Amino acid sequence: ILNVEQSPQSLHVQEGDSTNFTCSFPSSNFYALHWYRWETAKSPEALFVMTLNGDEKKKGRISATLNTKEGYSYLYIKGSQPEDSATYLCAFGNSGGYQKVTFGTGTKLQVIP
């Protein structure tokens, strides 16, 4: 069983605040990490695909970093807006003989206007 943990489980922030959350994964046999944004009553939407240690990706006000040696990725949201309210999921893929994909349980973000 591959342990993929996300923290915090949920958080509330005021509109305009910046926030960040963490995805922790095994530091060995890393292949890829995906971040998804999942709004209520919709399906997960891909945000970032991260593959190299030190990767930094950005899409508008959202950015992500990757540290494969220590096994974590951060997702940052700058100047949160109510439309950022969603669950943010990470998915870890290992390398090696038998590839598995393991999803974290997500961080539920609510942005209060």
Next chain:
Amino acid sequence: DSGVTQTPKHLITATGQRVTLRCSPRSGDLSVYWYQQSLDQGLQFLIQYYNGEERAKGNILERFSAQQFPDLHSELNLSSLELGDSALYFCASSATHQMIGRYEQYFGPGTRLTVT
């Protein structure tokens, strides 16, 4: 709109029955992945097909099976249904043959299955 379609949107059936969920991938994507999300559980990978061939298997029960057809649409068959099979079933598609690769996965809207 991700370009991935799933039918039906909702399905209510009784224990012991069999159902088929259908997925059409994004144009050009050869891989289809099936996932299950049960109440209070994260997304669980079930199975992947690539260009008609089974590519990877996850936590899929023996009562469940899938296939991918020459036109690349896929069906997930669930039989001898139990109450615990009630869940949201997503399909996703990707350009890669890998289970989680360097290409994004695009998720369909999901099928909500309720077993009574």
